[in-house]
Amino acid sequence: MTDPDTGAPPDSKLTRSKLRWAQEHKFLTGREGRPESERLPPGQHLVRDWPVLDLGVQPNILKERWTLDVTGAVDTSIHWDWATFQAQPQSSFVSDMHCVTTWSRYDNRWDGVATRTLLDVVQPRADAHFVVLHADDGYTTNLPLADFAAADALLVHGWEGKPLTREHGGPVRLIVPHLYLWKSAKWLRAIEFKTADEPGFWETRGYHDRGDPWTEQRYSDD
Ligand SMILES: Nc1nc2c(c(=O)[nH]1)N[C@H]1C(S)=C(S)[C@@H](COP(=O)(O)O)O[C@H]1N2
């Protein structure tokens, strides 16, 4: 019998060392989950400015003309105008953002309506497991309902105390801080609740279906 890793006999010096290391839990950091010192996900670098990325069209949507439709596998479909959106309970969060093109930006202050507030209103059906976001420029992206429903996910209309600018998706975009930024649709116009997953613009062009920065879910495997 030989050691499956090294080919060494089972009572070699190396094997004995490995057995001892296993007993001592050597090399394990003992950290539970993500340590504070690793705020930056793997393969990312920090930026101070906020880059603009989109398909090259930046729709000019007047607040007075903006509407949000929420449809599909929900008990109550909604069609909100700007005033109705502003009349919902408001939330603010500070979070980091991570773009798959490797930049990350810390401590962004967002104002908006929490996705959980929206979920209270529309009441997703028991068989709703995914959402598809539809944007004014034709962009779409898909999310598991569980990710959309994250405690700090927001329908954002304000950044750093000012209205969200057109280039960054104003008047309203989604922000889901725990996923790569391509999941956070700018110029949000409709949210569709689905029973089955339906990949969006980048997800049908080689990006990962979920997009977790901490496990580098950048691209799909196939
Ligand atoms: N409507 C729309 N939303 C979008 C995109 C887009 O092209 N259209 N691009 C996504 C991508 S790939 C990124 S990295 C972020 C960029 O957001 P920012 O320009 O505010 O940094 O928006 C995401 N949301």
Ligand SMILES: [Mo]
């Ligand atoms: Mo992106």
